[in-house]
Amino acid sequence: MTTEKLVSEIRKKHSFLCVGLDVDLDKIPSFLLNEEDPIFSFNKAIIDATHQFAVAYKPNTAFYEAYGIQGWKSLEKTIKYLNENYPEVFTIADAKRGDIGNTSSRYAKAFFEDLGFDSVTVAPYMGKDSVEPFLNFKDKHTILLALTSNEGAFDFQTKKVEDDEVYKHVLKTSKNWKNSENLMYVIGATKAEYLAEVRNIVPKSFLLVPGVGAQGGSLTEVCKYGMAENIGLLINSSRGIIYASQEANFAEVAAKQAEKMQLEMKTILDGIH
Amino acid sequence: MTTEKLVSEIRKKHSFLCVGLDVDLDKIPSFLLNEEDPIFSFNKAIIDATHQFAVAYKPNTAFYEAYGIQGWKSLEKTIKYLNENYPEVFTIADAKRGDIGNTSSRYAKAFFEDLGFDSVTVAPYMGKDSVEPFLNFKDKHTILLALTSNEGAFDFQTKKVEDDEVYKHVLKTSKNWKNSENLMYVIGATKAEYLAEVRNIVPKSFLLVPGVGAQGGSLTEVCKYGMAENIGLLINSSRGIIYASQEANFAEVAAKQAEKMQLEMKTILDGIH
Numbered sequence: 001m002t003t004e005k006l007v008s009e010i011r012k013k014h015s016f017l018c019v020g021l022d023v024d025l026d027k028i029p030s031f032l033l034n035e036e037d038p039i040f041s042f043n044k045a046i047i048d049a050t051h052q053f054a055v056a057y058k059p060n061t062a063f064y065e066a067y068g069i070q071g072w073k074s075l076e077k078t079i080k081y082l083n084e085n086y087p088e089v090f091t092i093a094d095a096k097r098g099d100i101g102n103t104s105s106r107y108a109k110a111f112f113e114d115l116g117f118d119s120v121t122v123a124p125y126m127g128k129d130s131v132e133p134f135l136n137f138k139d140k141h142t143i144l145l146a147l148t149s150n151e152g153a154f155d156f157q158t159k160k161v162e163d164d165e166v167y168k169h170v171l172k173t174s175k176n177w178k179n180s181e182n183l184m185y186v187i188g189a190t191k192a193e194y195l196a197e198v199r200n201i202v203p204k205s206f207l208l209v210p211g212v213g214a215q216g217g218s219l220t221e222v223c224k225y226g227m228a229e230n231i232g233l234l235i236n237s238s239r240g241i242i243y244a245s246q247e248a249n250f251a252e253v254a255a256k257q258a259e260k261m262q263l264e265m266k267t268i269l270d271g272i273h
Numbered sequence: 274m275t276t277e278k279l280v281s282e283i284r285k286k287h288s289f290l291c292v293g294l295d296v297d298l299d300k301i302p303s304f305l306l307n308e309e310d311p312i313f314s315f316n317k318a319i320i321d322a323t324h325q326f327a328v329a330y331k332p333n334t335a336f337y338e339a340y341g342i343q344g345w346k347s348l349e350k351t352i353k354y355l356n357e358n359y360p361e362v363f364t365i366a367d368a369k370r371g372d373i374g375n376t377s378s379r380y381a382k383a384f385f386e387d388l389g390f391d392s393v394t395v396a397p398y399m400g401k402d403s404v405e406p407f408l409n410f411k412d413k414h415t416i417l418l419a420l421t422s423n424e425g426a427f428d429f430q431t432k433k434v435e436d437d438e439v440y441k442h443v444l445k446t447s448k449n450w451k452n453s454e455n456l457m458y459v460i461g462a463t464k465a466e467y468l469a470e471v472r473n474i475v476p477k478s479f480l481l482v483p484g485v486g487a488q489g490g491s492l493t494e495v496c497k498y499g500m501a502e503n504i505g506l507l508i509n510s511s512r513g514i515i516y517a518s519q520e521a522n523f524a525e526v527a528a529k530q531a532e533k534m535q536l537e538m539k540t541i542l543d544g545i546h
Contacts, residue, residue, distance in 0.1 A: 022376070062372055062379040068387055072345050096372055098396060099335055100423040103295070106335040114341055123371060125398045125418055127425020145398055150373040152400020155446055161434040173428055 001118045002139050003206065006090050007230045009055045014266035016231055017258060018056035018092065018208065019046065020238025021078065022063045029246045039067065039074035044081060046242050049251035051086050053262035056234050058092035058208075079115050090234070091118045092208065096145060098123040104133040112140045119143050121186060121208070124170045128177055135179035141206075142183055146170050146198070149188025149211030167194075171201045184208060187226070189217025189235070195225035206232050213240040219261070223268050231269075237261060274391045275412050276479065279363050280503045282328045287539035289504055290531060291329035291365065291481065292319065293511025294351065295336045302519045312340065312347035317354055319515050322524035324359050326535035329507050331365035331481075352388050363507070364391045365481065369418060371396040371403045378406040385413045392416050394459060394481070397443045401450055408452035414479075415456055419443050419471070422461025422484030440467075444474045457481060460499070462490025462508070468498035479505050486513040492534070496541050504542075510534060 010016050021043050025033065028042045035041040047057065059078060064071035082091055097107040097120065104122075111120040112134075119141035122134055134142040147157055147167040157167040164172065174183055187198050189211035198207065207226055211217040212235050219235065226233055241261075245253035283289050294316050298306065301315045308314040320330065332351060337344035355364055370380040370393065377395075384393040385407075392414035395407055407415040420430055420440040430440040437445065447456055460471050462484035471480065480499055484490040485508050492508065499506055514534075518526035 060372070060376055062370070062376045062383070066379040066383045066387070068383070069342060069345050069349065072342050076342065096370070096396070096399075097335070099333070099369055100421070100425075103333055103335045106339040110335070110339045110341070114339070123369070123396045123398050125396050125429060126421050126423060127428030127430070129423050129425040131425075148373070148399050150399060150402050152402040152404075155400030156398060156434075156439065156443065157400070159434045159439075159442065161429075161432045161439065166429065166432075166434065166439070169432065170429065 001090055003141075003230070006055065006206070009088055009090070010231050013052065013055055013262070014269055015053055015055055015262040016233050016235055016265055017054045017261050018058050018090075018234045018236040019050055019054045019241055019258065020094070020210075020236050021046065021057055021059040021242065022238045023059075023074070023242075024063060025067070027243050027246070029248065029250050031248065037070075037074055037077065039064070039071065040077045040081070043074070043078045045251040046254050047082065047086065049255040050241065050258040051089060053255065053258035054089065056090040056092060057082055058094050058236055060094040060238075076115065079117060083116050091116075092143065093117040093120040096121050096123050098126050098130045100126065101129045101133055104130050108134045108137060112137045119184065121145065124174070128173075131174065132178050135177060135182045137182070140182065143208050144170065144174055144183055144185050146185040147187050147191065147194055149190045149217070153188060168197065168201060171198065175202070186210065189222045192217060192221035192225050195222060199226060199228065204228055204230060204232060206234060208234045208236060210236045213237050219264055220268070227272070235261070235265075274363055276414075276503070279328065279479070282361055282363070283504050286325070286328055286535070287542055288326055288328055288535040289506050289508055289538055290327045290534050291331050291507045291509040292323055292327045292514055292531065293367070293483075293509050294319065294330055294332040294515065295511045296332075296347070296515075297336060298340070300516050300519070302521070302523050304521065310343075310347055310350065312337070312344065313350045313354070316347070316351045318524040319527050320355065320359065322528040323514065323531040324362060326528065326531040327362065329363040329365060330355055331367050331509055333367040333511075349388065352390060356389050364389075365416065366390040366393040369394050369396050371399050373399065374402045374406055377403050381407045381410060385410045392457065394418065397447070401446075404447065405451050408450060408455045410455070413455065416481050417443065417447055417456055417458050419458040420460050420464065420467055422463045422490070426461060441470065441474060444471065448475070459483065462495045465490060465494035465498050468495060472499060472501065477501055477503060477505060479507060481507045481509060483509045486510050492537055493541070500545070508534070508538070
């Protein structure tokens with residue numbers, strides 16, 4: 001998907017919501033466990049109920065890998081279902097991969113070509129030649145971890161390296177990589193004031209923002225500091241939406257939660273136009 | 274596997290060789306493509322032929338993921354085959370994972386419990402709470418990326434942060450994490466002189482060293498700077514061993530290459546005793 005198409009979907013749906021599909025068999029409604037593929041059944045119901053309020057879906061691959069072959073089958077079915085039924089949504093494989101060049105090429109092929117995701121999250125630690133193989137795919141996006149939303153973000157990412165914090169150094173360095181126009185960045189919402197500094201370095205890039213809601217970040221603050229001319233934000237919510245209810249009407253309740261966030265987003269978008 | 278057991282295997286086999294199982298269908302002997310599971314057939318032949326010269330095997334998960342469900346099946350069969358037939362070898366899932374706490378727990382469970390690997394490689398960028406869930410497993414080992422063997426290592430890992438380079442900061446910080454005795458580190462061989470500095474910080478930890486051979490590092494140099502009292506080294510070789518021949522006798526040729534490295538290792542080990 002092109003960035004222009006993503007922006008146009010955001011404007012059409014008045015939403016920059018990304019729903020995180022972090023499926024845990026211990027947390028989904030127990031009656032689904034009788035289904036042949038409970039994970040896919042859950043995802044399908046959530047997607048069908050929430051797609052009008054969301055522009056993106058983000059399965060975190062760890063939750064699928066944890067169920068072995070069966071989990072990978074559920075992941076394959078989920079991305080296929082999205083691509084066939086809702087080709088207008090932006091899909092993110094939250095895989096946090098990154099390896100030496102020829103190995104990163106393998107991951108890129110797996111996520112972009114074989115599975116058909118629009119984007120994949122990638123860790124920056126191994127540098128340029130570990131990320132560029134991902135950037136090599138037309139209309140596919142590489143979402144580089146810059147400043148994450150967890151406690152451990154302060155262990156390395158915010159340490160001073162040369163004149164900058166590590167995460168700023170990552171942002172600046174990555175701009176010089178080949179096909180860097182295919183880069184987006186993960187910037188945690190728990191530190192909204194950092195978003196202004198991020199915007200000084202990457203004024204137009206899309207930012208995938210976890211940590212609003214469950215992890216304590218505020219949507220208004222994130223938009224205040226992080227919104228760009230082309231919106232440039234995807235706000236992720238996982239648990240707050242998909243596990244809002246464990247009852248028979250779980251999908252309906254999830255839709256209500258998604259709609260609530262979408263309405264907040266609409267208010268913000270209306271306010272800036 | 275305990276570290277003591279690994280050290281005892283190294284002394285018994287006079288080898289600290291790790292064979293990287295980075296299986297690529299374009300590179301394996303073409304007659305294997307007629308087999309039901311060419312990847313597993315290849316791995317099985319390589320393992321059977323080389324196990325007397327190697328103490329560890331390291332499949333890089335990217336190569337398996339690239340083949341989708343079929344690739345994951347081959348990976349499952351490979352680790353199962355190793356655990357059932359050669360329980361004395363140390364197994365490494367080269368997955369370079371790392372995510373927020375509850376998600377890292379998922380990966381740890383998948384690799385340690387479900388697949389049954391002895392260790393997994395983990396990226397440090399997200400800090401303490403992204404790594405500690407891996408450290409929580411008894412007699413399982415977390416091999417943290419510190420200084421990798423690729424060009425991109427110089428993008429961030431060797432930059433000065435506070436008083437140290439990033440990779441040294443990672444080493445020092447990680448020593449304070451809970452169950453840090455379960456940590457090992459990836460240190461690339463292409464910069465052997467760095468190994469002395471690494472040993473100042475982690476005198477006893479095992480180091481997984483890629484980049485000897487194909488990527489240009491020297492075994493003698495690595496041992497000179499990196500060997501510890503308990504040996505503390507696993508030297509990885511992938512392409513140089515497993516793709517030494519594409520002919521019918523590929524496994525035999527691979528074994529010859531493995532033996533050659535093992536003999537060099539024996540000479541070094543004999544020299545220090």
